[in-house]
Amino acid sequence: MIYLIHKNNVALKILDDKLNEIAFTIQPSITVTLFDLAKKFPEELILWCHEVYVAFINKSEISTIFHHERILASYSVSGKYYISEDIGYISQSVFVNVNREVTYPTWLMSDNIGGVSAQFLNSVSKEIKKHDNFDYFINSMAKLAMPQGLYCYSEPKLLKEKPAVLVEDQQASKCELFKFVKQHYKWVWVWILAVCYGIYARKIVLFQVFKTIFYKRLHLDIKEINLQSTKKVVAKMEIDVIIPTIGRKKYLYDVLKYLSNQTLLPKNVIIVEQNPLPESVSELDFLNTEIWPFNIKHTFTHKTGVCNARNLALSQIESEWVFLNDDDNMFDENLMETVFNKAKQYGIVAITTAYLQQGETLLFNQLHQTGIFGSGNSFVKTDYLNKVCFNMALEFGYGEDFDFGMQLRNQGVDIVYCPDIKITHLKAPFGGFRTKVKQLWDDEVIQPKPSPTIMYTFLKHYTLKQILNYKLVLFLRLIKKESIFNYSNFFKEFQNKWNASLYWAKKL
Missing domain, CATH: 3.90.550.10 (Spore Coat Polysaccharide Biosynthesis Protein SpsA; Chain A)
Structure with missing residues (x-):
């Protein structure tokens, strides 16, 4: 187990599993140093930690957290991530609204403390873009690799207790956020993000949109890694x-x-x-x-x-x-x-x-x-x-x-x-004695849209910005079917139906 200790996006020192400093040539970039360590120690788990949190490392839980070679885990002490909650404007993913009290699946990574196996880093070393900004890099790696079988988590057990002193976490600028969206999502989401900023935040972001034309979408192909978890999840086979x-x-x-x-x-x-x-x-x-x-x-x-x-x-x-x-x-x-x-x-x-x-x-x-x-x-x-x-x-x-x-x-x-x-x-036909259930809102003049039960789940599990994203996407999808001469009426009807959905969702 190797620890990379850093501060202000600069690597400071390298520690062994007993937290003793070891001699190693440290590069100016944390990201480059991380891959150098993986090459030097190919069988080790490589962890990073801000110098403020070294005393709080929960060494007893490390082997339980990283129970196989395809796990990337980190924890944000403050709850703030480099990729801000504005990402909700373009994402309805369950991985965005992180529950920090439990082990939670997410590609949102923090430089406060975290780790990944050297084996995985070496497997992607030649393909992945090694961004000098370490926060940008770990979020990018997680976002690219998670759909392909890298298991990414917010993991509170990395720390023994919550530190009293918090590091001021870096957050991406709007230019960096738009760059991230362009490099990790389909191009249309850049424009959706811009529209959301304009409608909901009353901000014009044409400059940030223009800058994204210089960036291409990133791709990463993960090589197969033979793994066997040390975590015992089956005892009785019942x-x-x-x-x-x-x-x-x-x-x-x-x-x-x-x-x-x-x-x-x-x-x-x-x-x-x-x-x-x-x-x-x-x-x-x-x-x-x-x-x-x-x-x-x-x-x-x-x-x-x-x-x-x-x-x-x-x-x-x-x-x-x-x-x-x-x-x-x-x-x-x-x-x-x-x-x-x-x-x-x-x-x-x-x-x-x-x-x-x-x-x-x-x-x-x-x-x-x-x-x-x-x-x-x-x-x-x-x-x-x-x-x-x-x-x-x-x-x-x-x-x-x-x-x-x-x-x-x-x-x-x-x-x-x-x-x-x-x-x-097999999608069998319904049983012959099923009856149509009358919903509370069925007799209302204004029929809610989306379904109040869907809205209920959104209110319960999504961030406000994710809900606003859904509202915009739903609006754009529906307005395509309308005549341009009916746009004014359509907008009023849409807002009334949305409000009705909110009303009944809260009733539920």
Whole structure:
């Protein structure tokens, strides 16, 4: 373990794992020094730390934090990042609004304290642009590499306690922010950012926009690294499966057959069957007439709603892991075993699989941290489900999957997308006794847009600037369909619908 101690964007000294200074030729650039250290010590973990925070380094947690070679973690003591919260004007990513109290997935990096393996640095040394501004460099590296399988975190456990004295953190100027956007996003977002500054901040940024024409978008291809996590996330190899179902008897039967053929059988299959008809009884006779190689827990309820059904099922879990399944899925016999192998290899506790309909093509082929969560195709370690549930305010609406995923992230859970684990979603027709649910706002003269349930999740999990970004993008998408002669009326209607959505979202 090697420590690079710095101050004011200048490397000061190099320390060994006992925090004793070692002789090393320090370059003027922290970034260059970082790569020199990686070349000199190719098997070590390289950490950086501002000199003010050296006494607070939590050495006992370092090996737990960096449990494999593809982890980049840092922590901002003040909560301010070099890339300011204005990035929300162009990003609706869950990685932007960082919960600093837990291990949280984000590409926003800090020079206060952080680290990455020399092995990873050496693998990208010839390809990555080594920016002299260290803050710019680590944010750029994280932004480029995170979608390709570098695991990036805000990690409070890097420090033993919060220091009383805070360093004045450097923040990117507007020119640097526009440069960052141009180099890491599609060019159109430069203009979206400029429009947001003009509308919401009342600032003209034409000079900053003009300067971006000199910058090209950066790319980085990560070479494969064979890794094995030292983090123990699987002990008993036991898993329960939860399945909410309504009017899909045949499809559910097939799902149970797929589960019966698993090379690693589930311990319990928890089925919550719904039928709103008052005199109805269960139609799932095969649960009792056939012999199944696992225990079946069957709940029948007249109360409909997938949030309620999944919560009923979650309350009955007994095993170490849970598979959140759907009643119209199809998968091969190695599903459970493959999930456990992947969890052990990467040290991850929440997995979302590829989830395509028949005939669809897989577009995202890289295993990486994801901003999505699928409640019909995900696996989660049970320990992390005690403080989360499907939000009943979102029942019969939209956004319950997103909200559940955000609850997990705010508990310190990183959700990882594994494209080589595949579940086919058959998209079965709705059950014959489903009824249309009347929402609170259905009879209103002004219909809210976006859906109040979507707005609810935005208010709960996004920054204000992210919400304003969504509002602008929605406006631009809708106005394209309008006649130029109707722009004035359209703007008034749009604002009224947006306000209605806010109103009902707050009611929820």
